[in-house]
Amino acid sequence: MPLRCKLSVLPCKGGERFLRGLLEPLGYEVAATRHPLDDYFPDWGDSLCDTVEMSKDATVVELLKDRQFKKIVGSVWMFPSRL
DSSP: EEEEEEEEEEOTTTHHHHHHHHHHHHTEEEEEEEEEETTGGGOEEEEEEEEEEEEEOOOHHEEEEEEEHHHHHHHHHHHHGOO
């Protein structure tokens, strides 16, 4: 069963490259879109936040038993500034 997760605003200094390196070895497909710092002032550049979509063919039970996934999700939610 394909499972999908979308995080609308995820602080991540390393961007899509970092997220791919973290999640693709676990079998996830990853897509990330960087948010602009301010829509009205594009010259200010991008923020450190992404919209992240990830998907994987797995059952919910498999996902919840995956220790590596729990470790990553825990680090994202507990220490977002480290990413």
